[in-house]
Amino acid sequence: MKKTLLALAVTSVYFPSFSSIAADDKTQADDVMVVTANRFEQPVTSVLAPFNVVTRQDIDKVQAKTLTEVISLLPGVQVTQNGGRGQLASIMVRGTNSDQVLVLVDGIRMARAAKGAVDFNQIPLTQVERIEFTRGARAALYGSEAIGGVINIITLADVDAPSKTKLNVGIGSHNYQEASASGAYKVGENGLLQLAAGYEDDEGYNVKPQPGINDGDKHGFSSRNAMIAYHQRFSDTLKGFISARWYKNQYQYDSSYVDFFTGEPVHQYMQSEPELFDYSAGLDLDLGRYQSKIIADYQHQTNYDYNKAATTLPVVASQDEKFTQRNLQWNNHYTVNENLQLVGGVDWRKESWKDKLSTDAFSRNNTGVYGIGLVNVNDFSLESSMRLDDNQQYGSQFTYNVAGGWYITDEVQLRTSYGTAFKAPNLYQLYSPSYGTETLSPEKSKNAEIAVVANYSLIDLAVTGYRMEIDNLIGFNNTSWKYYNESGKSKIKGIEVEADFDTGFLSHQLNFDFKDPRNSKGERLDRREKFSFKWVGTASFGDLDSALTYQYHGKRPDQYGPTGELPAYDTWDLALTYWLQPKLALKGRVANLLDEQYETAGGYEMPGRTYYTSINYQF
Template identity: 30%
Template sequence: MSKSLLQPTALVLCGLSTIVLGQSADPYALQPLLITAARVAQPMERSLAAVTVFDRAQIEQSQATSLPELLQKVPGVSLANNGGPGKSTSVFIRGSNSNHVLVLVDGIKVGSVTSGSAAFQDLPIELIERIEVVRGPRSSLYGSEAIGGVIQIFTRKGQGQGAKPYFSVGAGSHDSYSGSAGVSGGNGPGWYSLGVSSSDSDGINVKPREASGYEPDRDGYRNLSASLRGGYRFASGLELDANLLQAKSHNDYDSVNRTGTAGFGANADNLSKVLGLGARFAPLEPWQVHLQAGRSEDKSDAFQDDAFYSRFDSRRDSFSWQNELSLAAGHQLIIGADYQHDEVSGSTAYAEDSRDNRGYFAQYLGSAGRHDWQLALRRDDDQQFGRQHTGSLAYGFAWSEALRSTLSYGTAFKAPTFNQLYYPGFGNPDLQAETSKSLELGLAGRHAWGHWALNAYRTQIDNLIATVRVNGQSQAQGVDTARIRGVELMLGSELLGWDWQANYSLMSAENRSRRLAADGQSFYGRELNRRPGQQLNLDIDRRFADLSLGASLHVQESTYDDLANQVELDGFVTLDLRAEYRLSPQWRLQSRASNLLDAQYQTAAGFNQPGRGLHFSLRYQAL
């Protein structure tokens, strides 16, 4: 999909929608929504960050079968996947590296301390209640990793009176089966939620037929997950809550050595676990204290040639103390401290296998009339890299009830992972922390015919770490400087009874390093790999009494798989159709045709993506 085709297509779709939608007689209004982009709950209309939210109803309406599939709908987000559902998936936000994304599950930071990324493909979408994707730097609030943005995932939470069970079962192409069941509810001051989810697929042959030496077999995937969450509010105002999420998976993949003599029957057993405990109380009326402790684990046992191959066991313990002070109406001060301990063990010996980080932060949120502002400062003391200081400043102004503009500036950093520093033959212990500076301008409108938003940003990343080939071997190296510029356009409304949601992303992610790599190459002026310059998403839905119909279109421009821009990944277009029939207020029957155009494409070189597929599911939700 070339630039000459994608950009006019996006402009025609968005422009035509705007012209026609303006004639709609029925006003389109967003529902009141609270988000946590500032570490405290805020109305979305007062937020100074670019945020996309999916609630449980939207997740089920989309009929997405995995978390990465849903995230691909977010403006400025792109994916690199190694062969379909269950395969390793990298998420890029606004052109930053895939490990520049901070991921929180029920407030607990997750992700491997070796690779630096979360196992998005293993997180069970059936057990998720809500997702917030914050685009832009957030290190001034959360510390390392939040250069590109933050993804907050909240598991299902009980509410109301009594128990409300839910259930789903599904089947589809590639001998795929799925199921989930659970119960949630509450009784006065207490609430709870318990759920289990499973999926099983024979998958596809992830390697192209022309890839010699690899097994011409289907590479399957299995996942079994469970979540438990509950809380209680005492008469004194003290609130306690706890959460547990565990996902166990088995993944078959293709791996072979250069001579094609070893690496057959490759598979891995993976475990992701998140445990959190929280307490909230008010020592004084204007002072709220929030304490949270958590542990996240990421484990993997790999096998090849009918024998054990490797084991990685990463663990992250964290503790947070946050104080929220209401100074006056519209004025809030948040101060606190974070502690984090990372540790790795397994079959690979690292020169260093643990480190500590202590962070101290302060944030001031203000609002007066048409004005909103946010100021945040943070200092991190890292055991390996010493001190890192970050900050952010944002301002919003409402020109009218229908039009609002925002301006923000923020710095961020990312500490190198244990793999980048110490993995034998790959790591580089001389690497420094990556740092960034970002400037963003936003404009948003809400009208009788619909809503729209436009965000323009510029980010410079210094000491960017990338993987390069030196003497035929991959190594982690700093590429000095990268410059990323982009624009995101979002539009939503109602046309002839159809709900429309569209977004278009235009981005330039360019290597600006004049320093030669270890193999003598210069990457100056070349595109950062796996960052498509243009993307378009379009979702339409309509309900006819008990029948609902919908479609999703994703268009992505070509990009490169390597820093040298020698391996090109073609652009592609995918079209999904979906239908839902309400058998009763509690029971629903869903069907979905994915990749209806049977596009043949890759988001990571050498790894196929599934072709045309069908999926059916039956859902029950007690009212």
């Protein structure tokens, strides 16, 4: 089999000359087209922001089971998780809060964002075609939440994609079972039908042991998901799609406690059951120098939690809520000449949250108008973007971003940018009957960065320094049990180093992350590490492909950790793929190879050494 390179923590195409060669895929990075950076399709080499792409082949190479496993390998990312598979997970980029990272699915934000950060464990990895990830402020393009960066999870194929089918079955530790099928099938000369379905079951383990209270509990996870999409090319200039996606998950978690008044333990073995329906349709017009795209999307998600250990009937829900979201996006791109491109459009969104336990229901509209100009003259590039958001709750917010690039030599480019961003209080923070504060103000940030990117025949290297200031950071008061705005400025500064090189048969992709995240009082932000190091090594030996992954994460403050701090930890993962035939692969993976005992969130034990094996057939 051909050797597969996983660039900069699973395929970074940050570097202009970097090439990624997946098995049976000869696409060069210079030709890779991305859409997330500036909301139109452009070569990744023209992007002035730190940018990474994870393909389906990359996900299969490292044999990731969850989105968090994939994203955790990317530069600037830190993951905290309340235990193993299916438990609540948060993604923090450059030390920002998890709800200061905008998460999109096919360019549309998730409905769950109406209550806060997206739980990545609830998005089925089997439906993912690729992931695009950009760091830094992008609010001038996308609006609220894009302070730390943007993650765009892409599930839809292109209408011109070839027919293919992929089948996968597997088993693993904790009685893990999985099966999935996906495919894209040509319908006539101009149609493409895309299908995907899958399930997972994991018996789990006790993620939060409390002796004498929850002995014997296991906190597992199960998922059922499906997707169908149809793509049609109506003419040489017009194409469109319609899609529907569904998933329903179940996972258990622990909420046991000791009663403050009686001193008696109260066993709460909880089960959460989120379910999502997502319907979208779009049209894409391409007239050469002018392209226009319109997308409509409707999402409906319910979250239902109850105590499985309850001994009285009927069981009373601890959480029963519904989210709905309607989106309409219109984006336009015009190439004036070879040196100047213009982009502009309108986003409209209506999001709703209903707490069925209190019969409270809240909704709001948001309309955003944005414009981008991109100039390229010889060795110089300039991007300028601005956006105005008008929201029913928090009024108008204006954001902007300016970025420039200069090729000092043929191999070395200097990049710099400055921009503003904001994060609006979500509906839960504003209106929760128990915890909400209706007078919350939006968080506002100023972001600056400078980078040197070098591409040589022996190594690709990037060094990025950044600094951000955040006003009105939204926090939670453990005394009043209310959300509030912190006074003063929270400051985060850091340096990211990325490198990609080969030594003989072994390919190396690594990144270092140094940062200093502090609140307005100068205290380290909770659960933020100051240093991390990630390395992915890949090699092929005949019909055997291998991927070895190492991660080191430094100590970080955590109010629930020992002495208010969690110790540093490091983990190794090994994945092997043996090609029995050109389209039939036997896979094996050992996660946490050295059985490291660690926590990413205080009080929640991460899994020890776990094993997985699967067989994959593609045709």
